[in-house]
Amino acid sequence: xxxxxxxxxxLFEQIYQYVLRKIEQKVWNEHHKLPSIRQxxxxxxxxxxxxxxxxxxxxxxxxxxxxxxxGYYVQSNGTKQTENLENPIVSSYVRKNHLSxxxxxxVTYNFSQALIDPNLLPNHFLSxxxxxxFDLYPKVLSSYSTVQGDLELRESLTKYFINQxxxxxxxxxxxxxxxxQQAIHIIAEAFVKAKDIILLExxxxxxxxxxxxxxxxxxxxVDIHSNGYDLDQVEYLMKHYKPRLFxxxxxxHNPTGYTVPNSQRKQLVELAEKYRCLLVxxxxxxxxxxxxxxxxxxxxxxxxxxxxxxRSFCKYISxxxxxxxxxxxSSLLQSLMIVKSLxxxxxxxxxxxxxxxxxxxxxxxxxxxxxxxxxxxxKEIMEEKLSVTNWQWTSPNGGxxxxxxxxxxxxxxxxxxxxxxxxxxxxxxxxxxPLKQQTSWIRLSYSYINEHQLRDGLKSFVEVVExxxx
Amino acid sequence: xxxxxxxxxxLFEQIYQYVLRKIEQKVWNEHHKLPSIRQxxxxxxxxxxxxxxxxxxxxxxxxxxxxxxxGYYVQSNGTKQTENLENPIVSSYVRKNHLSxxxxxxVTYNFSQALIDPNLLPNHFLSxxxxxxFDLYPKVLSSYSTVQGDLELRESLTKYFINQxxxxxxxxxxxxxxxxQQAIHIIAEAFVKAKDIILLExxxxxxxxxxxxxxxxxxxxVDIHSNGYDLDQVEYLMKHYKPRLFxxxxxxHNPTGYTVPNSQRKQLVELAEKYRCLLVxxxxxxxxxxxxxxxxxxxxxxxxxxxxxxRSFCKYISxxxxxxxxxxxSSLLQSLMIVKSLxxxxxxxxxxxxxxxxxxxxxxxxxxxxxxxxxxxxKEIMEEKLSVTNWQWTSPNGGxxxxxxxxxxxxxxxxxxxxxxxxxxxxxxxxxxPLKQQTSWIRLSYSYINEHQLRDGLKSFVEVVExxxx
Numbered sequence: 030x031x032x033x034x035x036x037x038x039x040l041f042e043q044i045y046q047y048v049l050r051k052i053e054q055k056v057w058n059e060h061h062k063l064p065s066i067r068q069x070x071x072x073x074x075x076x077x078x079x080x081x082x083x084x085x086x087x088x089x090x091x092x093x094x095x096x097x098x099x100g101y102y103v104q105s106n107g108t109k110q111t112e113n114l115e116n117p118i119v120s121s122y123v124r125k126n127h128l129s130x131x132x133x134x135x136v137t138y139n140f141s142q143a144l145i146d147p148n149l150l151p152n153h154f155l156s157x158x159x160x161x162x163f164d165l166y167p168k169v170l171s172s173y174s175t176v177q178g179d180l181e182l183r184e185s186l187t188k189y190f191i192n193q194x195x196x197x198x199x200x201x202x203x204x205x206x207x208x209x210q211q212a213i214h215i216i217a218e219a220f221v222k223a224k225d226i227i228l229l230e231x232x233x234x235x236x237x238x239x240x241x242x243x244x245x246x247x248x249x250x251v252d253i254h255s256n257g258y259d260l261d262q263v264e265y266l267m268k269h270y271k272p273r274l275f276x277x278x279x280x281x282h283n284p285t286g287y288t289v290p291n292s293q294r295k296q297l298v299e300l301a302e303k304y305r306c307l308l309v310x311x312x313x314x315x316x317x318x319x320x321x322x323x324x325x326x327x328x329x330x331x332x333x334x335x336x337x338x339x340r341s342f343c344k345y346i347s348x349x350x351x352x353x354x355x356x357x358x359s360s361l362l363q364s365l366m367i368v369k370s371l372x373x374x375x376x377x378x379x380x381x382x383x384x385x386x387x388x389x390x391x392x393x394x395x396x397x398x399x400x401x402x403x404x405x406x407x408k409e410i411m412e413e414k415l416s417v418t419n420w421q422w423t424s425p426n427g428g429x430x431x432x433x434x435x436x437x438x439x440x441x442x443x444x445x446x447x448x449x450x451x452x453x454x455x456x457x458x459x460x461x462x463p464l465k466q467q468t469s470w471i472r473l474s475y476s477y478i479n480e481h482q483l484r485d486g487l488k489s490f491v492e493v494v495e496x497x498x499x
Numbered sequence: 500x501x502x503x504x505x506x507x508x509x510l511f512e513q514i515y516q517y518v519l520r521k522i523e524q525k526v527w528n529e530h531h532k533l534p535s536i537r538q539x540x541x542x543x544x545x546x547x548x549x550x551x552x553x554x555x556x557x558x559x560x561x562x563x564x565x566x567x568x569x570g571y572y573v574q575s576n577g578t579k580q581t582e583n584l585e586n587p588i589v590s591s592y593v594r595k596n597h598l599s600x601x602x603x604x605x606v607t608y609n610f611s612q613a614l615i616d617p618n619l620l621p622n623h624f625l626s627x628x629x630x631x632x633f634d635l636y637p638k639v640l641s642s643y644s645t646v647q648g649d650l651e652l653r654e655s656l657t658k659y660f661i662n663q664x665x666x667x668x669x670x671x672x673x674x675x676x677x678x679x680q681q682a683i684h685i686i687a688e689a690f691v692k693a694k695d696i697i698l699l700e701x702x703x704x705x706x707x708x709x710x711x712x713x714x715x716x717x718x719x720x721v722d723i724h725s726n727g728y729d730l731d732q733v734e735y736l737m738k739h740y741k742p743r744l745f746x747x748x749x750x751x752h753n754p755t756g757y758t759v760p761n762s763q764r765k766q767l768v769e770l771a772e773k774y775r776c777l778l779v780x781x782x783x784x785x786x787x788x789x790x791x792x793x794x795x796x797x798x799x800x801x802x803x804x805x806x807x808x809x810r811s812f813c814k815y816i817s818x819x820x821x822x823x824x825x826x827x828x829s830s831l832l833q834s835l836m837i838v839k840s841l842x843x844x845x846x847x848x849x850x851x852x853x854x855x856x857x858x859x860x861x862x863x864x865x866x867x868x869x870x871x872x873x874x875x876x877x878k879e880i881m882e883e884k885l886s887v888t889n890w891q892w893t894s895p896n897g898g899x900x901x902x903x904x905x906x907x908x909x910x911x912x913x914x915x916x917x918x919x920x921x922x923x924x925x926x927x928x929x930x931x932x933p934l935k936q937q938t939s940w941i942r943l944s945y946s947y948i949n950e951h952q953l954r955d956g957l958k959s960f961v962e963v964v965e966x967x968x969x
Binding site (some may be wrong): 117129133144147148150152155156160163167168169170171172173174176188207210211214216223236239240243347348349350351370371372373374376377378379380383493495 | 516574599614618620622625629630633638639640641642643645646684710713817818819820835840841842844846847848849853941
């Protein structure tokens with residue numbers, strides 16, 4: 030089946046997805062007997078252990094069950110049954126936002142929020158700019174912004190972008206959104222409908238997984254490594270599954286911190302063009318680098334309108350303003366604008382104006398330089414405090430997160446419960462995994478609490494993990 | 500078929516919907532021959548003219564075609580074919596936001612924006628409150644709001660609501676959204692999926708129609724009259740079609756200005772409970788009354804969680820802040836909160852705080868009293884300037900719009916084109932009609948331009964219409 034790529038982990042996923050599809054397409058109905066492990070292994074030209082592993086996970090995820098110790102059968106609730114809502118008054122069609130649930134628990138040692146400590150943000154400066162905005166536009170609160178976003182802001186971002194990346198864009202190719210979360214949501218609404226196949230990195234940004242699942246998309250995962258993707262795998266998936274889009278976060282990737290190398294970026298655009306797959310590039314940590322500037326966005330290689338670029342600046346200026354931008358070819362932007370107009374009819378003008386005036390100031394650049402140093406110091410503290418353990422991670426060159434592998438026998442669920450008791454939070458890797466495995470991984474953010482709290486919290490965290498090891 | 504209700508207009512609609520459903524359910528495929536007019540009239544126990552009228556409209560809307568002068572057949576593109584997107588890279592799943600397209604044309608005499616003239620809004624006061632907010636919460640721009648919305652604001656709105664309507668609600672039953680448009684969008688996402696049947700008033704708020712159509716809902720319309728609904732019709736539709744929800748705007752209804760009388764409000768909740776149909780009550784003009792306070796919201800009669808109440812205050816405080824609230828039973832609110840978290844992760848805190856401090860001030864009440872007078876004067880000017888014509892309308896007791904019937908032979912499409920040439924805009928009634936008829940009606944908003952402009956613009960508008968009459 031797969032040429033060039035014979036990675037076991039990858040094959041296992043394909044088997045898993047293969048079974049899921051058969052059930053979802055109702056080729057195999059409930060209580061249907063699955064092919065034996067031996068049979069399917071032969072048919073798919075893989076090792077029996079690979080099929081065994083896929084079946085085990087399907088069983089664990091309650092998609093199939095075992096009977097008579099040898100046969101595997103489709104469970105009656107093997108696929109999600111949102112259709113059969115008995116009481117429309119209290120039943121809804123939505124599932125979960127997993128990350129948001131974790132954030133609802135108030136803790137002192139917060140390693141779950143991939144946000145910058147409010148004390149590091151330019152609060153004082155910003156209130157000056159607010160004053161300035163009211164002087165310049167006294168009726169700013171009485172006016173709607175256009176759906177596309179304030180023209181002055183779009184022009185300023187256009188200039189910035191051309192200056193940074195030497196790619197010509199026009200203010201008509203920008204759409205201002207209320208944060209990058211809204212941007213992803215709007216893109217999903219415009220371009221993804223139930224049963225569309227999409228590609229997501231594995232692991233990926235958890236709310237993005239939730240958004241695409243909520244749209245009813247069929248997700249196929251693309252492994253991301255410290256050196257990028259396996260482009261043969263990407264090509265194979267694009268060719269065979271004709272995915273509608275590939276949502277990716279190639280720069281200081283959340284949660285892993287990996288960056289897809291420049292050498293792969295242009296190739297990826299070529300593949301996407303060839304197989305008519307939209308690339309949705311989420312670029313939220315671009316300016317939070319510790320060593321040197323990251324490679325230019327994948328979008329800069331776009332020529333025909335294959336890439337939708339989502340850029341958020343707000344994390345390091347003011348999360349409270351909720352400002353992000355989508356940049357893409359105007360044919361795509363038209364559809365996104367209609368969704369934006371139905372969604373909220375445009376982001377608040379006040380917020381756009383405050384952002385504009387601070388973003389285009391010299392103060393912002395000075396602030397950003399200091400901020401990079403402050404965050405990189407926090408990262409170093411985290412790595413130092415974890416160096417006493419045998420846990421594994423790849424030191425990131427930017428972003429706000431450490432992607433850490435704990436010893437395999439630690440139950441992450443138990444750990445999270447215990448951590449909450451100690452006023453500590455983190456993100457279980459499982460919720461960042463489209464396949465809901467990766468049970469030994471966790472995401473620790475080093476940017477939200479101060480150096481002192483970081484040291485105390487990590488000491489305590491290591492102790493909690495060790496207590497579970499005994 | 501229908502007991503009690505034998506209104507011809509209503510029967511005609513049911514025939515129209517009946518044919519549409521047969522086609523959508525693929526009971527009648529393309530080029531299928533429809534029953535003859537005589538046959539269907541007999542079958543449905545209606546007059547032949549009623550079936551004739553329905554077939555004529557289906558033909559006009561390109562759902563069916565005539566062959567050999569006698570037979571009606573299903574057109575090959577009779578139902579929307581969003582499935583067959585040839586090029587996924589530029590094709591999207593969204594349709595249109597009709598109203599937003601009209602607003603994109605810049606004009607001097609704007610009768611299309613149902614907004615309040617920015618000069619009537621408390622711009623100066625608001626900047627004081629912005630200062631206050633920064634003094635009170637110096638880090639307001641560095642912080643996210645919770646997904647549900649700022650607790651202080653929710654508590655303040657709760658108090659206001661209890662005080663106004665003597666119905667107990669709790670701050671946990673409120674969700675803050677970025678305007679009422681977002682509220683409707685979130686409700687649709689949580690509770691409506693493709694092929695669900697929903698009820699909409701006829702006419703209705705145009706962006707709401709667009710939102711529900713975009714979700715793929717099947718829309719059945721409920722006529723709204725100056726004295727409310729025909730509750731027999733509502734019960735018939737709830738009983739026979741089991742709609743998932745009924746989106747309604749019962750107070751100073753947009754576009755007609757009608758108010759559903761108090762006597763019908765409790766009955767409507769009882770019907771909705773009986774037939775398990777959610778009521779989504781959009782209450783955007785509640786405080787813009789000219790004669791006396793309107794009846795209490797339908798939501799105040801809710802006991803078991805059948806009504807989702809959408810209240811917007813921002814139109815008369817600051818459209819730029821984009822703040823509205825959803826109030827409903829917590830079981831429903833849970834689902835809405837998940838969608839809100841996926842949509843944008845919470846509305847900006849700054850905007851919520853500014854709104855809170857102004858909304859709870861005495862100044863706001865004083866301002867609102869003056870505003871009501873100013874808007875009612877503008878309404879009177881509009882009615883006076885139109886009194887020279889033979890056009891028909893019902894004088895509204897609140898809200899921002901006049902729903903006007905023009906002479907039947909005027910082409911609204913031609914009129915709109917001609918009006919744009921004269922720098923005049925209005926909303927064609929057709930886009931407020933779920934059935935896309937009502938071709939002689941238009942919506943004129945009297946609140947956006949000043950008295951002088953109103954007089955000039957309306958004089959010019961009457962002349963343009965008259966020029967088309969010749």
